[in-house]
Amino acid sequence: MIFFKKYKYNTEQELVRQIQILNYPILEYYTKKDSPHTYYSLFPSLRKHKRFDNRSSVIENNGKNNKFILLDDNGNQLSQKYLKNLKIKFLGDNNTVIFYAATKLLSETILTCTSNNLVNVKKTKYHLGFSTFNPLSEGSELIIGENTSIEHATFILWDEPNLKIEIGDNCMLSHNVVFRPSDGHTILDSVGNILNFPKNIYLGNHCWVGSNVTFLKGSLIPKNSIIGINSLYTASSNPVEEYTDGAIFVGSPAKIIKTGINWDRDNTYNYKKQNINTI
């Protein structure tokens, strides 16, 4: 009898099968030298599976022409198909999901694609926490820029087809940030015209988004901006001048309270210490 992670297995083969089904990160256990009971030492027969890494983040593929692309730090495509904490389901055709192998996903992230979806998460040295919950509607696109960090964001791309949420490079998003490019239900005027068509959301480069911020349809956030904690950013928060950047937006609906600003990831104490000669 073999005991592993609370479960009992009658034979080693049974355990190995279970490891394959559950996608356990077996290589981690191989290399854990401090662990007294590694698979390696417990089950010599696993040695021959040195590249046992046949795991894949794609746990379901019911369509054609679906691609899950993992890149190394130089942007070259890897043969590896497994990224820790990522699970992908392809329900239809022509979906592309791109991640860097070094991406640190904070918790289990399930991406369910329908058809013609693009999820492109660029290289970042920071961690990312996000969910899309329901299957992405047909033609939905989610792009997360380089060196962006996210504590937790929800991207609502399941209501209507062909919507896009794009997050720029070097952004910093705090907890409980929501992007909602559609309302989910229809508002009509007295003669039946639809009043609330959905619109894409673009968060510019180097934006800092505080906790509990929600972005509604048509939000366009200029680069170097800050969105204050608990704010509700709507299309009417968008600056009138096309090229405004470096503004602080706060409130519900969010309004500009300061312009001509910039910000840094460091807290004020460390920033001051490191820039003592320039302040």
Ligand SMILES: CC(C)(COP(=O)(O)OP(=O)(O)OC[C@H]1O[C@@H](n2cnc3c(N)ncnc32)[C@H](O)[C@@H]1OP(=O)(O)O)[C@@H](O)C(=O)NCCC(=O)NCCS
């Ligand atoms: C947006 C923020 C950075 C602005 O800081 P600031 O430039 O020092 O702003 P001030 O404190 O000078 O406030 C300016 C005005 O905006 C108001 N204000 C500031 N933040 C606000 C907010 N989130 N919602 C509503 N009003 C806000 C202030 O009451 C003040 O109003 P007044 O001029 O009538 O007195 C800050 O308010 C904030 O939201 N910090 C939290 C960031 C966060 O979530 N961090 C988590 C880690 S990523």
